[in-house]
Structures are given as structure tokens and as C-alpha cells.
Amino acid sequence: MASWFRRSSGSVKTVARQLLSSRLGSGGALNQSFAIARSSPHPLPLSSRSSLVIWGMSRVAELGTIQRFESTEEEKHLEPPEEEDSDLDYHEEMDFPGGKVRFTSEMEFISGNSETRVPCFRVLDQYGRLLNNVDFEQVSEEAAVKIYANMVTLQMMDVILYEAQRQGRISFYLTSMGEEAINIASAAALSDDDVVLPQYREHGVLLWRGFTMQEFANQLMGNRFDYGKGRQMPIHYGSNKHNYVTISSPIATQLPQAVGIAYSLKMDKKNACAVTYIGDGGTSEGDFHAGLNFAAVTESPVLFICRNNGWAISTHISEQFRSDGVVVKGRAYGIPSIRVDGNDALAVYTAVKRAREIAIEKHTPILIEAMTYRVGHHSTSDDSTKYRPINEIEYWKTARNPVSKFRNWVESNGWWSDEAEAELRTRVRKQLLQAIQNAEKTEKPPLRELFADVYDVPPANLQDQEAELREAIKRHLEDYPSDVPV
Amino acid sequence: MASALRRLGSAAARRGLSTACEDTKKSLFQLPQAGGKSSNLCSAINQALHIALESDPRSYLFGEDVSFGGVFRCTTGLADRYGKSRVFNTPLCEQGIVGFGIGLAAMGNRAIAEIQFADYIFPAFDQIVNEASKFRYRSGNQFNCGGLTIRAPYGAVGHGGHYHSQSPEAFFCHVPGIKVVIPRSPRQAKGLLLSCIRDPNPVVFFEPKWLYRQAIEEVPEEDYMLPLSEAEVIREGSDITVVGWGAQLSIMEQACAGAEKEGISCELIDLKTLIPWDKETVEASVRKTGRLLISHEAPVTGGFGAEISASIVERCFLRLEAPVARICGLDTPFPLVFEPFYMPTKNKILDAIKATVNY
Ligand SMILES: Cc1ncc(C[n+]2csc(CCOP(=O)(O)OP(=O)(O)O)c2C)c(N)n1
Ligand SMILES: [Mg+2]
Numbered sequence: 001m002a003s004w005f006r007r008s009s010g011s012v013k014t015v016a017r018q019l020l021s022s023r024l025g026s027g028g029a030l031n032q033s034f035a036i037a038r039s040s041p042h043p044l045p046l047s048s049r050s051s052l053v054i055w056g057m058s059r060v061a062e063l064g065t066i067q068r069f070e071s072t073e074e075e076k077h078l079e080p081p082e083e084e085d086s087d088l089d090y091h092e093e094m095d096f097p098g099g100k101v102r103f104t105s106e107m108e109f110i111s112g113n114s115e116t117r118v119p120c121f122r123v124l125d126q127y128g129r130l131l132n133n134v135d136f137e138q139v140s141e142e143a144a145v146k147i148y149a150n151m152v153t154l155q156m157m158d159v160i161l162y163e164a165q166r167q168g169r170i171s172f173y174l175t176s177m178g179e180e181a182i183n184i185a186s187a188a189a190l191s192d193d194d195v196v197l198p199q200y201r202e203h204g205v206l207l208w209r210g211f212t213m214q215e216f217a218n219q220l221m222g223n224r225f226d227y228g229k230g231r232q233m234p235i236h237y238g239s240n241k242h243n244y245v246t247i248s249s250p251i252a253t254q255l256p257q258a259v260g261i262a263y264s265l266k267m268d269k270k271n272a273c274a275v276t277y278i279g280d281g282g283t284s285e286g287d288f289h290a291g292l293n294f295a296a297v298t299e300s301p302v303l304f305i306c307r308n309n310g311w312a313i314s315t316h317i318s319e320q321f322r323s324d325g326v327v328v329k330g331r332a333y334g335i336p337s338i339r340v341d342g343n344d345a346l347a348v349y350t351a352v353k354r355a356r357e358i359a360i361e362k363h364t365p366i367l368i369e370a371m372t373y374r375v376g377h378h379s380t381s382d383d384s385t386k387y388r389p390i391n392e393i394e395y396w397k398t399a400r401n402p403v404s405k406f407r408n409w410v411e412s413n414g415w416w417s418d419e420a421e422a423e424l425r426t427r428v429r430k431q432l433l434q435a436i437q438n439a440e441k442t443e444k445p446p447l448r449e450l451f452a453d454v455y456d457v458p459p460a461n462l463q464d465q466e467a468e469l470r471e472a473i474k475r476h477l478e479d480y481p482s483d484v485p486v
Numbered sequence: 487m488a489s490a491l492r493r494l495g496s497a498a499a500r501r502g503l504s505t506a507c508e509d510t511k512k513s514l515f516q517l518p519q520a521g522g523k524s525s526n527l528c529s530a531i532n533q534a535l536h537i538a539l540e541s542d543p544r545s546y547l548f549g550e551d552v553s554f555g556g557v558f559r560c561t562t563g564l565a566d567r568y569g570k571s572r573v574f575n576t577p578l579c580e581q582g583i584v585g586f587g588i589g590l591a592a593m594g595n596r597a598i599a600e601i602q603f604a605d606y607i608f609p610a611f612d613q614i615v616n617e618a619s620k621f622r623y624r625s626g627n628q629f630n631c632g633g634l635t636i637r638a639p640y641g642a643v644g645h646g647g648h649y650h651s652q653s654p655e656a657f658f659c660h661v662p663g664i665k666v667v668i669p670r671s672p673r674q675a676k677g678l679l680l681s682c683i684r685d686p687n688p689v690v691f692f693e694p695k696w697l698y699r700q701a702i703e704e705v706p707e708e709d710y711m712l713p714l715s716e717a718e719v720i721r722e723g724s725d726i727t728v729v730g731w732g733a734q735l736s737i738m739e740q741a742c743a744g745a746e747k748e749g750i751s752c753e754l755i756d757l758k759t760l761i762p763w764d765k766e767t768v769e770a771s772v773r774k775t776g777r778l779l780i781s782h783e784a785p786v787t788g789g790f791g792a793e794i795s796a797s798i799v800e801r802c803f804l805r806l807e808a809p810v811a812r813i814c815g816l817d818t819p820f821p822l823v824f825e826p827f828y829m830p831t832k833n834k835i836l837d838a839i840k841a842t843v844n845y
Contacts, residue, residue, distance in 0.1 A: 171645040222823045230823030233647035249649035250606055251578060284577035286609060312578050314554040319575045387554040450824040454817070461787060465816050469827060476833040480826055 117324045120339045120371055123346035126399065128408025136350040137189070141415045147188050147345055148410050149424055151180040151403045154204040156428050157213070158376070161220065164436060165234075165380045170220045172234045176201045178343075178375030181402035182307050184208055185345040186275070186370075189352035193272035195261050197245045197254040200235060201307065201374075202277045209242040213431045217439035224445045229453070252282040255291025255304065259365070262295065262302035266363055273301040273359045281312025283326050292333040295365035303355050304335075304367045307342060309374040314387040330367035342370030343402035346409070373400065444484040447473075522673075522706035528698040530672035530705045531560045531637075534679040535598065537709045539568045542596055545683070547573045549583055549600025549637075557602060558639060558698055580606055584613035584636060588621060588688075591633035596683055604640035604692055605649045611657070618688040619663030632686035637679070639695035640668075641733050641783055642829060647822035653732075653784035653815070658690050659761045659793065665689040665714060666760040668732040672703040677712030678758060685714060694733035701736070717764035719771065723751035725843050726777040729768055729794060731757045734781055734830065741835035750843050760790055768794065769801050776807040777842050781830050786814035808845035811838045 093100040123136040139147070158175035165173040176183050183204025190196070196205055203216070215227075219237050222230030228238060228246060238246025245261075248254065258276035265272050282288055283306060295302050306326045310317055323329060330337030336358070340351045348370060355366040373396035377384045384393070410416045447469075451462045458466070473479075473486055480486070525533065538545050547564060553575045555562035565573040576583050580601055587597035601607045607614075614636065622630040642651045658666045667682050667689055669675035675693065682689040694701075720735070721742055730738045735756055742752035753771050757763055772778050778798055780791035795810040813830040821828055 231648065231819070231821045233645070233650065233822055236647070249647075250608070281578040284579040284582070286579065286581050312550075313557065314551045315575045315578065319553075320577050381557070444823050447824070447827065450816070450818060450821055450827055454819065461817050465786075469816070472831075472834055472837065473827075475837065476831075479831055479833055484823065484827070 112322070113324050113328075118327050118339050120341050121347050121351060122341035122344045123350060124344045124405060124409055126405070128405040128412065130346075130409065136346055137353045139188075139346070139349065141413070143188065144410050144413070145415055147184055147349070148403075148406055148416065150184045150188075150204065150208050151345070151406060152421070152424055153428050154180050154183060154207055155403055156425065157203075157207070157216065157432060160429070160432050160436075161216075162376070162380065164220075169436065169440065170234050172380055173220070174200060174235050174379040175376035176204055178373045178396055178402070179307055179309060180204060181345040181348055181406065182305070182342045182370045182372055185348035186305055186352045189349045190275060190356060191272060192243065193270065194356065195243045195245065195258075195265070195272065195274045197258040197261070197274065197276040198237075198247055199251070199254065199277045199279055199282060199307075200247050200249070201279065203235065203237060205277075206237055206239060206242060206244050209239075209244065211237070211239055211242055211244075213428075213435035214438060215239070217432075217435040218442070221436075221439040221442070222444060223439055223442040225439075225442060226445070229445045229449045231449075252278060252285035252287035252291070254278075255282075255287050256294055258302050258304075259291055259294045259298060259300045262300035262359075262365070263298050266299070266301055271360060273303060273356055275303045275305065275356075277305050277307060279312060280306065280308040280310070280317050280320055280326060281315060282306075283329065284320055289333075292329065292335060292365070292367065296334045299363040300365055301359040301363055302365045303352065303359055304330075304365065305352070306367070306369045307372055308369050309342075309372045311374050311378075311384070311388065313378045313382060314384070316388075325369055325371075327367065327369040335365050335367050337367040337369070339369045339371065342372030343400050343405065345402060345406040372402070444481070446485040522704045524702055525672050525705040526697075526699050527669075527672045527675050527694070527701045528558060528560050530676040530703075531679060531693060532562060532564070533705065533707070534676045534683075535561060535564055536567070537680060538596065538598065538683045539564060539572060541709060544594065545572070545596035545598065546590060547598045547600070548576050548586070550578055550602045551575060552600050556600065558695060560693075560698070561600070580608075580610035581613050584610035584618065584634075587634045587636065588613060588618050588631040591631040591688070592621065592629055594633065596633040597631075597635070598683055599634065599636045601636060601638040603650055603695075604638040604654050605652045607636075607638050607654060607690075610636075614658065614664065614688075614690065615661050619661045621663075621688075623663060630686070631688050634688040635679075635682045635685075636688070636690045638690070638692055639698070640692040641694050641696055642820070642825060643696050644825065645822065646820070648819050651820040651825070653692075653782065655690075655692055655760055655782075656784055656788055656790045659790050661761075663688070665762065666692070667714060667758060668692045668694065668760065669758065670694070670732055670735045670756050671697070671701050672705045674712060674756075674758065676705055677710050678714070680709065681711040681714050684711065689714075692732065696733050697736075712758075715759045715762050715764055717758060717767040718756045719753060719767065720756050721752065721754035723753035723775065725751045725775055726779060726839055727753045727755060727768065727771040727775045728779045728781070728835075728839070729755045729757060730781045731760065732783075734783055737830070737832050738781055738835055740832040741839060744832065744836045745839045745843075748840065750839060752839060757794075763794070765797055765801070768798060772798050772802045773805050776805055777845075778802075778806070779811040779813065779835070779838055779842055781813045781835055783815045783830060785817045786812055787817050789814050808842045811842045813838050 093102050123131060123134050125131055154176060158177050161173050162175055164170050179201060183202055187205040187208035192209060198205065218225040219228060220234040228236060236247040238244060254276050255278060258274040262274035265274060278288060292304065308326055312320060325339065327337045327339040338351050340347045342348060351368055355368060358364060359366050375393060375397045407416065451458050451466045454462060535547060539547060547561065551557055552561040552573060553565045583599050583601065587599040590597040601610065618631050618634055641653050655666055655668065658664060665685065665687055667678055669678045679691060682691045721739065728738055728742060738754060742754050745752050753775055755768060755771060780794050782789055782791055791812045791814055795812060799806065799810060813835045815830060816828050818828065
């Protein structure tokens with residue numbers, strides 16, 4: 001075994017060396033791979049020799065020749081070290097593939113949690129006053145007003161649309177109440193080219209990007225102007241032109257996908273990253289872990305924004321994980337991470353803006369844990385007073401309200417007034433009610449849309465089924481809804 | 487009766503699952519005669535879970551949001567009654583729920599795992615297909631996870647769209663080593679669920695969520711079990727055999743009633759257990775009627791109807807007087823707005839019954 005291994009790795013080394021020398025001559029590609037290696041978030045303490053071999057090897061692997069990494073010290077382990085070969089470190093460090101590990105004689109388990117919890121970055125205090133000496137991204141009056149106005153709009157949408165569901169005008173709804181700052185301020189910190197993969201409580205991002213009230217209402221009603229063609233439940237928005245990938249209900253599936261998107265953006269040298277949102281509950285899914293690990297290993301520019309709102313339906317975070325929240329999980333995957341006050345728009349804005357720059361410049365994922373609270377019920381199918389105390393909800397709704405906190409700051413700069421507020425609310429309300437009415441009056445997508453898009457073109461089985469269905473409809477028109485054109 | 491059950495339950499716990507199940511079978515496998523309290527399907531499930539937890543101290547119930555009663559309220563009151571260490575919320579991770587359940591079951595416990603919606607069972611697909619189903623076989627019967635029962639609400643509800651409507655039973659019917667069971671009504675649900683929990687094999691139990699509140703029936707209050715792998719003729723007839731399971735049966739029943747008005751006599755069969763399924767009952771019926779129609783909500787292609795059709799053609803080829811008809815869901819993802827078009831409706835079935843009889 002050992003001799004076989006040595007022989008094959010020897011030949012590998014030769015191939016790698018040849019490759020390296022040829023590439024060193026031509027420059028380009030190799031330099032790029034070194035740039036990536038250097039910019040990795042936690043550069044491994046590799047000797048230059050081992051990193052050469054490793055990067056050389058990955059080139060070999062790419063070419064499909066032989067796929068085997070080797071330990072730099074492998075030969076030394078097989079034979080006792082010669083005098084001249086042994087260096088001081090040899091006995092104190094394990095030359096493990098991927099980097100040296102220091103030996104210790106102290107038998108100690110690393111604690112599951114550190115003594116103090118990771119602090120939470122904020123810019124504004126509870127009352128919306130700017131903290132002293134805080135390093136944050138400046139926002140212009142125009143931008144601040146836009147952020148605030150969008151937060152209010154989002155809040156109003158949620159109130160009115162929730163009510164519309166209660167009246168039976170739409171079949172389902174879900175609010176982002178209490179999470180307006182994460183929604184809007186994160187969106188404001190991104191560029192429109194950044195590709196967003198939402199969970200489902202991030203419609204504020206789409207709002208920020210210019211998705212209109214009418215577009216929202218069309219999706220909620222599943223009418224013929226809904227981009228999803230009435231196929232999915234309400235709130236499953238998606239808009240290609242807004243770089244907002246259509247929502248899928250299964251939790252966390254979007255995370256590994258975001259990494260693939262980010263990798264492509266990197267390969268295409270785009271000045272953009274992928275941004276994906278996830279709830280605290282979502283971090284328990286396998287796809288969360290797959291996503292983070294893939295992002296780290298592929299050095300993909302992706303922001304993982306976790307809305308830690310304390311609850312996953314009725315499941316309290318203490319039943320979800322026993323770590324210090326989500327932020328600490330980044331480190332386990334080698335991903336730079338930060339915890340921010342999700343109810344402080346300026347903190348969210350600052351963290352996301354900086355994260356985005358680092359992610360794109362350094363080709364690295366970043367994990368942001370935004371601490372917040374789901375003030376509304378999980379959805380219109382839920383009554384959260386069955387499992388959580390009302391005073392907890394009240395506290396977050398009032399004392400920690402992200403919208404009023406940000407308003408205080410905007411107002412303290414003299415950028416906002418009661419009149420502006422009244423004007424905004426009247427305008428949004430009117431627009432929204434109009435949009436709902438229009439959407440309600442619009443017919444559903446035509447029947448052919450049932451069969452379209454399963455594949456690029458409908459195969460024979462679907463063509464047959466469509467023909468059969470049309471016959472059935474002729475025979476029993478009364479069985480079918482009249483608002484779907486057949 | 488109840489104390490006898492408790493006795494049985496704890497004896498079962500001491501002796502391990504397979505013998506326990508034999509014992510319980512003898513005393514409980516009798517269909518109670520009509521009577522009992524009027525209950526909906528949700529409450530029938532709840533009663534079964536109460537009995538399972540009460541009768542065997544080595545039984546556990548867990549899944550997303552089960553503590554407060556579950557998103558469909560089927561587990562209401564169980565955490566309070568049996569304690570947080572036997573009835574508990576899990577992290578949001580289906581592969582974890584099933585993998586954990588396999589381990590728990592492997593130690594001689596009854597692990598009742600809830601997947602919040604059948605649409606979300608797929609992260610656990612590997613644990614079910616590669617693990618639970620082969621745990622016994624691959625170890626030469628040194629290990630088994632027979633105490634595992636996976637409950638998952640399935641099927642259409644009128645407004646569920648892609649991910650709150652699917653009927654994924656066929657995927658699991660393709661897996662030797664697990665059983666797949668689907669009840670049609672509250673009485674059936676209680677008796678079948680108790681059988682699944684006590685069966686010495688891992689079982690996937692799909693609950694027709696449309697019926698949770700809609701189907702109301704008199705459900706005996708006592709502990710009873712209904713046999714697995716036994717289909718039931720729920721309506722006798724002579725012209726055509728009509729086979730289905732779960733919520734779809736109520737639609738099929740309407741179609742049979744419609745056919746009767748036109749002078750066609752339908753024999754309606756509830757398969758109840760999809761694997762291993764009761765071919766004999768279906769075969770005997772088709773030998774009598776000479777015709778077969780199968781209906782399910784899942785897409786027609788590769789649905790379990792295809793398996794039934796193939797088996798019956800193999801066994802009854804010369805007796806068949808018409809091609810086997812399948813009235814099923816379309817080969818599209820489950821759609822929201824188009825749901826009424828997608829569904830195998832009463833009239834689609836009725837038309838197919840007539841076409842088959844007049845073939
Ligand atoms: C794979 C999967 N399992 C279960 C569900 C059902 N479900 C929908 S939302 C939810 C809780 C999610 O909580 P969290 O990620 O914290 O997001 P929040 O709702 O708090 O924003 C669950 C269990 C699902 N959608 N997908
Ligand atoms: Mg949450």
C-alpha cells in the first residue's frame with residue numbers, strides 16, 4: 001500500500017511540477033489561482049512549497065489527469081527523518097494536509113460555547129440615537145428617506161394584505177412585521193446586479209428593487225399577470241428583471257443554489273455577489289450546512305443573511321440549536337461572520353454594504369446574523385399566542401420597533417415630518433387598494449399555462465393530457481372555475 | 487380493557503418489538519363494531535397517538551412543532567400528558583428527524599416521527615430509502631428499526647400549490663423494506679396508525695390532510711388495530727372494480743354512486759396498505775367484474791396505479807373485458823390556480839367508468 005502510494009504520488013508530483021513550470025512561464029492562470037489562495041478568509045499556514053503542490057494539483061485535477069493530493073511530509077513519515085531533514089518544528093507540529101497543527105500535552109476539551117456571547121453590532125441605540133464613535137456607512141438624506149419610506153410601505157402592505165386574506169380575498173399571506181429593517185436596509189446596501197435568493201419573509205427586498213404594488217397583488221391573486229402564472233401559493237414572488245429568484249417553500253434549498261450562482265458571478269468577473277436569506281429555523285437543515293461549506297471551499301462571493309427572529313413557527317430557538325445563535329457557525333466553516341442588530345437599519349446597512357465589498361473583492365462568503373423578532377404570526381395559518389407570551393410580542397412591537405427607531409433618527413436629522421408621513425401613508429394605501437382591486441378583476445392565466453414550462457416544450461404525454469382535459473371540460477364545464485380562460 | 491393494554495404495553499417494551507407486536511395483534515386485531523364517539527380524522531389520529539404513548543412507555547413522538555400540538559393540531563395535549571422527553575419539537579431538519587427515529591427504533595423503542603408536510607419528506611429521502619428500509623436486511627437481521635413510523639400529511643387541500651399538496655407515495659412504494667399505509671377515514675386512521683406504530687417494520691403513514699376536519703365518523707374509544715396489507719371492499723358491485731386509497735376514495739365513492747344511477751354496479755376497494763399490497767382482494771374482485779379502474783391524486787406516470795394495473799393484467803389478462811383505466815393527477819407539478827383541472831374529479835372518474843363498461 002505504502003509503496004504503491006509513494007509511487008503514484010511521485011508521478012503525480014512530476015506531472016504537477018511540469019504543469020507548474022509551463023504555467024509559470026505563461027503567467028496568467030496560475031497567478032489567478034494564487035490570488036484566490038491568498039485572499040481566502042483564513043489563509044492556511046501552508047509552506048510555499050505545499051501550497052505550490054496543492055494548487056498545482058488542483059490544476060491537474062481540473063485537467064482530469066489524476067486526482068490525488070499529497071502530504072508534503074509523507075515521505076518523512078515513512079522513513080525516519082535524516083539529521084539534516086529534521087527541523088525544530090517537526091516534533092511540535094503535525095504536518096497535516098492543509099496546514100500544520102501544533103501539538104499540546106494539555107488534555108482539554110474546547111467548550112461548546114465561549115464564555116461570553118458574540119456581541120451584536122449596532123449604530124443606533126434603542127431610541128434611534130446615533131452611538132458615539134461608531135463606524136458606519138453614511139447615508140444621504142435622500143437614501144435615508146427612501147429607506148424609511150420603504151419600511152413604512154412594507155409595514156402597510158403587510159397590514160393591508162393580511163387583512164385582505166382575513167376577508168377571503170387572497171388564500172394565504174405572511175408578513176415581515178418586525179423585520180422591516182433587515183428587509184429594506186439589506187436591500188439598500190446591495191447593487192441591483194446582486195442576485196437574491198430569498199427564503200420567504202423578504203418581500204421588502206423586492207419592494208426596494210422596484211417591484212410594484214400591482215406586481216405584488218398580481219402574484220397574490222395568481223392572475224394572468226403573475227410572473228409565476230398562478231402556479232404557486234401567494235407570497236412566492238420571483239422576478240428575473242429584479243434578480244430575485246422565485247421563492248420555493250422547502251426551507252434552505254436556496255442556500256447551495258446561491259453558492260452556485262455566486263461562483264458563476266465570480267468566474268464571469270462580475271462586480272456582483274449572490275445574497276441569500278434564511279431564518280433561524282432554516283439553519284438546521286442539511287442544505288444550510290452544505291451551502292456554507294460549499295461557499296467556503298469554492299471561495300464564492302455570497303452573503304448568507306440569517307434573520308434570527310427567535311422562532312420557527314412554534315419552535316423556540318433553544319429547541320433549534322444550542323450554539324450561541326448562528327453567527328458562530330460561520331467560523332466552523334471558515335467563513336467571516338458578524339452579528340448585527342437586525343432592528344437597526346443603519347447597522348444592517350453598514351454590515352451588508354461592507355460584507356458585499358469584501359465578498360466580491362476577496363472572493364469569500366460572509367455570514368450575517370441579524371437579530372430580530374417575528375412580530376406577526378408565522379402566517380395566516382398560525383396563531384402564535386398559542387405558544388409564545390403576548391408581552392414578548394408587545395415588547396418587540398413597541399420598544400424594539402425597527403421602523404419607529406429609524407424614524408427617530410431620520411427625524412432627528414430634520415429629514416422627515418408628520419406631514420410627510422401622512423402624505424406617504426395616504427399615497428401607499430391608495431396605491432395598494434387600487435392594486436388589489438385591479439388584480440382581483442384580472443382573469444387567471446389561461447389553461448395552456450398548466451402544461452407549459454414543465455419542460456421547455458410539452459412532451460407527448462402532456463400534449464395528450466391537455467387534449468383529454470379539454471374534452472373533459474367540454475363535457476363538464478360546471479366542474480371548472482369560470483375565471484380561468486380555457 | 488385499558489389496564490390490560492397497559493400491561494401488554496409494558497410487557498411489550500421488555501420483550502422487544504417483534505414479539506410484542508404478535509401479542510398485541512392477537513388481542514386487538516378485531517374491527518370494533520360500529521359505535522364510539524363522533525370524531526374527525528385529526529382527533530382520531532390524536533387518540534391513536536395517546537394510546538400508543540399510554541400503552542408503551544418506550545414510545546416517543548417528535549417532529550417540527552409537535553409540542554404545541556402541531557400545525558394541524560393532531561398532537562394536541564400529548565406533550566403535556568407524556569412529558570417533554572417523550573413528546574418533543576425537533577430542529578427543522580427532516581433528515582435529522584428520520585435518522586434520529588431510526589436510531590431510537592434500533593434500540594427497541596417505538597419512534598413516531600412527524601414530517602410536517604409530505605412535500606417536505608424529501609430531505610429525509612436518503613434516511614428512508616437507503617437506511618430505514620435496509621437496516622434489517624443489510625445486517626442479516628442483527629439490527630432493525632421496525633419501531634419507526636413516519637407520519638406525514640399529504641395531498642390536495644384546495645389552495646396548497648406546489649409544496650402543500652403533493653402525494654409522494656409512489657416514491658416510497660418503490661422501496662423494499664418499508665411499508666406504506668394511507669387511511670381513508672377517522673376510524674381507519676386510528677386503527678391503521680396503531681397497527682403501523684406496533685408493526686415490526688418501518689412504515690410511512692400518509693395522512694389525508696384534506697380530511698383532517700372534513701371527515702367525521704364514529705370512532706371507537708378503545709385501543710384497536712386494523713390489519714396491514716389487507717384491502718377492504720367498501721362497496722360491492724359486479725360491473726367494474728374501482729381501486730384507490732386515502733382522500734381520493736370519497737371522490738370515487740361519489741363516482742360509483744353516479745354510476746349506479748346509470749345502472750352500473752361498481753365494486754370499490756380501499757387498498758389501505760400500498761406496500762406490501764393485497765393483490766388477492768383486487769384480483770378476486772376483477773375476476774368477478776372483468777374491469778378495473780384505479781384513481782389517485784399523484785401524477786399518472788409512474789404512480790402506484792401503474793403497478794396495480796400491471797399486476798392485475800398479469801393475473802387476469804384473459805378475464806379483462808376492457809383496458810385498465812387510470813384517472814389520476816396530471817404529469818405536471820401540483821398547480822395552485824389550476825388545481826381543479828389537475829385533479830382526478832368525480833366526473834372524470836364517472837366518464838371513465840362508463841367508457842370502460844361500454845368498451
Ligand atoms: C423542508 C421544509 N420543512 C418544513 C417546512 C415547514 N415550515 C415552513 S416555515 C417553517 C419555519 C421556518 O422558520 P425560520 O427558518 O426561523 O423562518 P421564519 O418563519 O421565522 O422567518 C417550517 C417548519 C418547510 N417549508 N420546508
Ligand atoms: Mg425564525
